[in-house]
Amino acid sequence: MMNLKTLWSQCKKCQALYNMLQTQFSRVHQPFEKVLVMVRQSPGYNPSKQMSLALTVMEQFSLWTKNMGPNVYDSLNPKLKHEAFQVASRQRNWNLSVLIVEVYQLVQDKELLLPHINNMLKLHMYKEACEWVLALNLEDRFGIKEFLVPLILLDKWNVVDSFLKKCPKHNLKLIKFLDDMIGRGNTGYEMTSVADELNVPDVKYSTFAKFGQYKTLVKMVKKLRAIHNVSDEETPNCAIRHGISSINFLIYRRYSEASISKEAFREMVLDNIKNRNSEVIQHLISKLCAAGDPKEAIHWMTFYQIPFDELSPGAQDCISVYKEEEDLEEYPSTQECSSYQGLELPCYSSASSNESEEVDAPAEDAWWADKSTSSFAHEDARGYLQLAIPRSKVHMIDSESQFEALIELADRHKIIGLDCEWKPTMVGKMFTSLSLLQIATRDNVFLLDVPQLNKYSHLWTEFSSVCLANPQVIKVGFGLSSDLKMMATLPCGGAQFGSNCGYLDLMVLWTRLTKDYHIDLPFEELGEEYGNGLNRLVAMCLGQPLNKTEQFSNWDSRPLRETQILYAALDAYCLLDVYSTIYEKCLRYGIPIDDIVVELMTSSGSTKSKKSKNSKGIGIQPVGKPHNTEPFQPASVRSFKFVCSSGMGRLALKLRRCGIDTETLPNHLTHQELISCMENLEDNKILLVKSTIYNAIKDKCPPVDRVYVINSKHPNTQMTDIWTYFNIIVTKEDLLTRCQLCNSEDLFTVSDTEIGHQLNAQSPMTGMPAGEEYDHDDDLDGWSYEPYTDDYYHSSQPSFEPQLPREWRTYKNKVINLKKIPDTVPSSVSQFIICNDCGDICWDEEYFDVILGTHFAGSQ
Numbered sequence: 027m028m029n030l031k032t033l034w035s036q037c038k039k040c041q042a043l044y045n046m047l048q049t050q051f052s053r054v055h056q057p058f059e060k061v062l063v064m065v066r067q068s069p070g071y072n073p074s075k076q077m078s079l080a081l082t083v084m085e086q087f088s089l090w091t092k093n094m095g096p097n098v099y100d101s102l103n104p105k106l107k108h109e110a111f112q113v114a115s116r117q118r119n120w121n122l123s124v125l126i127v128e129v130y131q132l133v134q135d136k137e138l139l140l141p142h143i144n145n146m147l148k149l150h151m152y153k154e155a156c157e158w159v160l161a162l163n164l165e166d167r168f169g170i171k172e173f174l175v176p177l178i179l180l181d182k183w184n185v186v187d188s189f190l191k192k193c194p195k196h197n198l199k200l201i202k203f204l205d206d207m208i209g210r211g212n213t214g215y216e217m218t219s220v221a222d223e224l225n226v227p228d229v230k231y232s233t234f235a236k237f238g239q240y241k242t243l244v245k246m247v248k249k250l251r252a253i254h255n256v257s258d259e260e261t262p263n264c265a266i267r268h269g270i271s272s273i274n275f276l277i278y279r280r281y282s283e284a285s286i287s288k289e290a291f292r293e294m295v296l297d298n299i300k301n302r303n304s305e306v307i308q309h310l311i312s313k314l315c316a317a318g319d320p321k322e323a324i325h326w327m328t329f330y331q332i333p334f335d336e337l338s339p340g341a342q343d344c345i346s347v348y349k350e351e352e353d354l355e356e357y358p359s360t361q362e363c364s365s366y367q368g369l370e371l372p373c374y375s376s377a378s379s380n381e382s383e384e385v386d387a388p389a390e391d392a393w394w395a396d397k398s399t400s401s402f403a404h405e406d407a408r409g410y411l412q413l414a415i416p417r418s419k420v421h422m423i424d425s426e427s428q429f430e431a432l433i434e435l436a437d438r439h440k441i442i443g444l445d446c447e448w449k450p451t452m453v454g455k456m457f458t459s460l461s462l463l464q465i466a467t468r469d470n471v472f473l474l475d476v477p478q479l480n481k482y483s484h485l486w487t488e489f490s491s492v493c494l495a496n497p498q499v500i501k502v503g504f505g506l507s508s509d510l511k512m513m514a515t516l517p518c519g520g521a522q523f524g525s526n527c528g529y530l531d532l533m534v535l536w537t538r539l540t541k542d543y544h545i546d547l548p549f550e551e552l553g554e555e556y557g558n559g560l561n562r563l564v565a566m567c568l569g570q571p572l573n574k575t576e577q578f579s580n581w582d583s584r585p586l587r588e589t590q591i592l593y594a595a596l597d598a599y600c601l602l603d604v605y606s607t608i609y610e611k612c613l614r615y616g617i618p619i620d621d622i623v624v625e626l627m628t629s630s631g632s633t634k635s636k637k638s639k640n641s642k643g644i645g646i647q648p649v650g651k652p653h654n655t656e657p658f659q660p661a662s663v664r665s666f667k668f669v670c671s672s673g674m675g676r677l678a679l680k681l682r683r684c685g686i687d688t689e690t691l692p693n694h695l696t697h698q699e700l701i702s703c704m705e706n707l708e709d710n711k712i713l714l715v716k717s718t719i720y721n722a723i724k725d726k727c728p729p730v731d732r733v734y735v736i737n738s739k740h741p742n743t744q745m746t747d748i749w750t751y752f753n754i755i756v757t758k759e760d761l762l763t764r765c766q767l768c769n770s771e772d773l774f775t776v777s778d779t780e781i782g783h784q785l786n787a788q789s790p791m792t793g794m795p796a797g798e799e800y801d802h803d804d805d806l807d808g809w810s811y812e813p814y815t816d817d818y819y820h821s822s823q824p825s826f827e828p829q830l831p832r833e834w835r836t837y838k839n840k841v842i843n844l845k846k847i848p849d850t851v852p853s854s855v856s857q858f859i860i861c862n863d864c865g866d867i868c869w870d871e872e873y874f875d876v877i878l879g880t881h882f883a884g885s886q
Contacts, residue, residue: 034079047086061087062113072117084125111139136162152176153185165193170200176226197254204247209263214238231782240267269306272298281317290579315344410573413596420595424475429485436493439467441500443601446509449582460512461581464598471595483517490518497528502601504560506531542718543617567607646751649733658753663760671715676741685760697723704730765861772862781858784834840865
């Protein structure tokens with residue numbers, strides 16, 4: 027063994043080592059037993075290494091056994107197999123474990139190894155037990171509560187997911203278990219009881235707090251259901267919670283945000299209550315009454331034939347008052363509803379129904395179906411941008427002949443507006459396909475009915491050649507990444523719609539012109555009202571915003587409503603007007619718009635050459651010194667004070683994290699104000715300026731020695747360039763000595779236990795009414811939209827929540843931002859650092875050393 031170790035240290039894997047091993051295997055009397063001894067005694071066995079002598083020994087022994095033939099396995103016995111399992115399970119190199127299972131034929135006697143798996147479970151080694159159950163094909167001997175549920179409680183979802191992909195038999199059981207937890211009501215309490223019942227140790231408080239909200243389990247069930255193709259009928263409780271959450275979102279969009287039309291609202295309600303579950307319908311009616319629209323509530327009560335006496339007391343009172351005030355006739359009885367709709371009774375059930383038939387709408391002349399209900403100000407066309415071409419110039423393309431005619435015209439236009447629409451989904455990341463492709467020219471708008479045209483794949487290929495993939499035709503869009511992703515579902519494929527195909531993203535162009543040239547658009551003052559999406563750009567360029575109330579609607583329904591057609595046409599046509607406005611503005615101010623457009627259309631997705639690690643190019647350039655100035659001497663972080671100019675906030679956070687005094691300038695400084703900052707810079711400070719900003723003002727800049735240009739774009743690269751150029755040495759003690767948010771040094775440290783207590787005091791597990799979670803972070807990414815913030819959305823929730831305890835504050839009376847702590851803080855984090863000046867909180871996840879590299883003194 028000593029000779030083997032010596033040879034390994036000299037040449038690692040080499041033919042001489044292989045020959046020595048093969049000879050040794052042939053000479054010994056009990057090779058299977060001898061190899062286990064060699065593996066245990068090999069350097070690198072424990073702690074395990076991916077490239078180790080132990081693994082090499084087992085690899086060579088595996089080859090030797092295959093060359094020796096099947097008789098070589100006659101010497102294997104249960105005792106040897108037990109020893110082999112012990113050797114494999116006491117180290118962490120899974121490749122070595124797999125080899126041992128194969129060579130020692132452990133699967134053939136897997137029942138003998140069950141006690142070892144059970145011992146792992148007694149020691150709460152759930153991850154290891156899960157992996158060995160898969161390796162030994164023992165899945166049928168274990169249920170979901172032995173290790174799958176404990177792993178979920180310990181936030182080891184990736185391990186659970188890997189197990190279920192290889193063993194789908196447990197998937198339905200786990201889904202039903204989680205669905206049952208949802209149906210019991212207080213999910214946080216139920217999961218706590220499960221943890222106590224299964225004796226799962228070290229479950230974080232944040233995990234129980236996370237399970238205290240329905241949304242956590244609902245998202246988990248929906249993910250499992252989508253991956254393993256489980257029907258909704260298997261998870262009735264999840265369906266109810268999801269239906270209620272979807273209704274909450276639609277009510278918010280309709281009555282709080284006023285961003286969805288009545289017709290679109292009704293379409294989406296119908297689409298999300300397909301099974302006509304009574305609890306979801308009752309919730310819809312109650313929410314409509316709470317939103318102050320009893321007439322719409324009566325519409326749905328009648329549509330779904332819900333008897334008045336089965337409504338909630340609040341809904342009954344609201345509808346009764348409305349009927350008396352309006353002096354309306356009695357709303358129809360359940361039998362009358364059934365007679366005009368032609369439906370059989372009973373018309374709804376208390377559990378999820380399997381019915382899927384279409385439901386007819388109420389009679390057009392019924393007062394409760396009056397189409398004038400709930401007329402909102404945002405539904406008035408006045409004040410919104412209107413289509414500049416006649417309605418007759420908007421063409422629906424849904425036949426082969428129409429598609430062929432469009433192809434003949436497609437390459438006659440050198441610039442077109444392009445947009446896409448698809449049906450919004452409220453089922454997590456469920457797949458959805460493209461519903462409508464809008465192509466706008468100066469004189470016409472063509473709406474391509476994608477589902478109808480999908481059968482003409484040869485025409486799509488031709489249309490792609492003359493238009494979609496033709497670089498000579500400029501396709502102007504906004505937020506094109508999502509549109510191009512959906513266009514990948516077209517019969518012609520979407521991989522070709524990348525760089526050099528003539529796609530110009532106005533969002534990218536707008537950002538570039540704003541950052542590099544500070545361009546002022548004609549109606550700049552209107553921008554603040556409309557977020558950061560297309561609506562803002564349209565308002566700033568054209569003086570009026572778009573009416574987006576049809577955006578969130580069912581684009582798969584046919585025929586499309588007139589308002590949907592006009593919205594889709596305008597969404598594509600306005601892109602041409604916006605581009606023209608920007609183009610003319612750039613020409614007026616001498617901005618090289620043509621060069622910028624060509625660069626943006628050809629750089630998307632292109633591969634940029636990377637400099638090698640030994641490259642002499644430096645990412646920092648001094649303004650007032652020769653470029654070949656002598657290097658800085660090594661210095662600590664206390665020797666530097668930086669000032670970051672506009673657009674370098676992320677760099678400032680990273681510098682502060684390392685303990686460097688770093689100030690930031692306002693993001694909206696004019697060029698003259700920035701030049702003034704350079705001239706009046708204090709002697710002990712260094713100003714960092716992005717190259718894009720400096721290039722725009724360099725002719726007017728004073729030759730100041732303490733101004734440096736940052737050429738890199740990524741914050742991590744910028745920071746590495748700073749360490750390299752200024753030769754800064756960072757020690758472990760420097761990290762997290764300044765507040766990343768406000769630059770203060772007045773910090774204090776608290777333990778994870780104290781943080782847990784404070785979170786427990788301010789996050790009650792019970793008291794929130796059913797269905798009021800209002801969280802659709804992952805549920806609504808299947809629809810096309812311009813970005814909007816969720817802060818306002820969450821701030822508009824009904825005031826059903828219980829009163830929280832007094833806020834936790836610093837001695838300077840600043841509220842400590844506990845909301846910043848996510849559910850996924852690693853268990854290795856034992857201390858949290860809080861700023862007394864602003865209340866911000868941070869912690870060390872031990873990843874920063876990689877970025878600091880050799881400039882981190884603690885790693886040398």
